[in-house]
Amino acid sequence: TYLQYTQTQKALEQKKQEEEKHQAEQERNRKNTPPEVQEVLNKGNEFLDKIHRSNDAIPGEEISAKISRMELIVEKIFERAQKHPEIIPDLKKLMNYYLPMTVKLLDAYEEMDQQPVQGENIQASKKEIEDTLDTLNQAFEKLLDSVFQDTAWDVSSDISVLHTLLAQEGLTDDDFAKMKKN
Incomplete structure (x- = not known):
């Protein structure tokens, strides 16, 4: 019972610290926001x-x-x-x-x-x-x-560039399949 009590106390303390951290973060965001x-x-x-x-x-x-x-x-x-x-x-x-x-x-x-x-x-x-x-x-x-x-446009653009670079380096599946046939 005592072990459960101490575990509960630790959990409550941890939750309290997390809430304080969250509140401090929100306050920082408010101060940095125009x-x-x-x-x-x-x-x-x-x-x-x-x-x-x-x-x-x-x-x-x-x-x-x-x-x-x-x-x-x-x-x-x-x-x-x-x-x-x-x-x-x-x-x-x-x-x-x-x-x-x-x-x-x-x-x-x-x-x-x-x-x-x-x-x-x-x-x-x-x-x-x-x-x-x-x-x-x-x-x-x-x-x-x-x-x-x-963000979606940026991601799409990044993915397109990544695919192009991988293909140029011969690291895509299509390129591996071509290499196996040769």
Whole structure:
């Protein structure tokens, strides 16, 4: 029992150190981030918090899964923006229209869901919002993919150069097959 206790204490201490290290890293990132970029990231985090609170307040597995997916995608977009501030201008519509509208829809859903009587209009509106969440998730996934476009181009270019160099050196499978035939 004592051994388990000491192991648990060590694990707790290690977890605490990791959290402190993570917080220190985030603080360093904040200090190194230009103010205009940090402003966008802070606003994005506010939207994420609102989405998360809505997810907590709205019961239901299916809609919760959709909202959780949205949280993850949007979080990844902002993580990318923090590492690559040059994409911030590409997030203008996300920040000024899509996220505010998303929060507004989630607030409306939450309000309708709390009504004791779920009439035809409320049910139809809730269904429409649920369907719109699917559309928003697809759009946010495309946006996330687009913020990685430059990296994808760089990778593709690097791979092309690598294939060319390997072929020139006679180190690709096709070249080995040709050498065996000779």
